[in-house]
Amino acid sequence: MTKLTEEYFLELDKNDELARFRDEFYIPEDTIYLDGNSLGAMPLKAMQRAQKIVEDEWGKNLIKSWNTAGWFELPYKLGDKIASLIGANGGEVVVTDSTGINIFKVISAALSIRPERSVIVMEGSNFPTDNYMAQGLVELLGHKHEIRFAEIDTLIDAIDQDVAVICLSMFIIRPVIFLI
Numbered sequence: 001m002t003k004l005t006e007e008y009f010l011e012l013d014k015n016d017e018l019a020r021f022r023d024e025f026y027i028p029e030d031t032i033y034l035d036g037n038s039l040g041a042m043p044l045k046a047m048q049r050a051q052k053i054v055e056d057e058w059g060k061n062l063i064k065s066w067n068t069a070g071w072f073e074l075p076y077k078l079g080d081k082i083a084s085l086i087g088a089n090g091g092e093v094v095v096t097d098s099t100g101i102n103i104f105k106v107i108s109a110a111l112s113i114r115p116e117r118s119v120i121v122m123e124g125s126n127f128p129t130d131n132y133m134a135q136g137l138v139e140l141l142g143h144k145h146e147i148r149f150a151e152i153d154t155l156i157d158a159i160d161q162d163v164a165v166i167c168l169s170m171f172i173i174r175p176v177i178f179l180i
Contacts, residue, residue: 103167104133110165111137111145117164124149126169134167 002008013019025041027033033041057065066072079093086093096102107120120134131147138145150158159166 100129100133103130104137107134107165107167108137111141114164117162118145119160119162119164120145120147121150121155121158121163121166122147123151123168125151126167130167130169 024044026044026047027041053069057069057071061068070077075095076091078095080090082088082095083090083093097105111117111120120138122131122134124131131149134147138147145164148158148163155166155168
């Protein structure tokens with residue numbers, strides 16, 4: 001059995017094939033950083049790119065950067081990069097706000113399109129955040145609307161002339177919103 005000593009680990013470090021990448025990341029001196037999930041060490045290239053965006057695109061070019069720096073196209077460019085990772089074709093993936101934020105925006109728009117209708121139909125078994133978004137919207141709008149929860153076997157019975165929008169997500173792979 002190998003004895004776990006400082007010398008043993010220094011030898012491992014010396015022979016580490018990935019050690020050459022250490023200099024590509026910013027890590028404060030005297031820091032051993034082992035968290036690589038949600039907030040890993042910052043790549044120096046990312047820091048340089050962020051500085052360029054802040055100084056040039058935002059600072060110097062201001063609002064013109066939406067066009068000159070291609071900000072409008074970024075959701076599609078990023079989507080194309082993700083598409084190749086998930087087996088989709090170019091043009092089939094777009095990077096947008098989170099699903100919850102988009103659900104909030106679409107339900108809000110649906111309620112404004114049909115102001116005479118006050119009911120949102122949602123699945124009780126929805127991903128909880130989707131339901132929280134709708135509940136927050138109802139509160140934000142002064143409790144003038146109601147959420148009617150239904151499952152697949154009661155969905156048809158939940159739809160009447162008061163329904164403005166139906167939000168389904170667990171029945172299929174991605175959320176679908178129907179404007180009535």
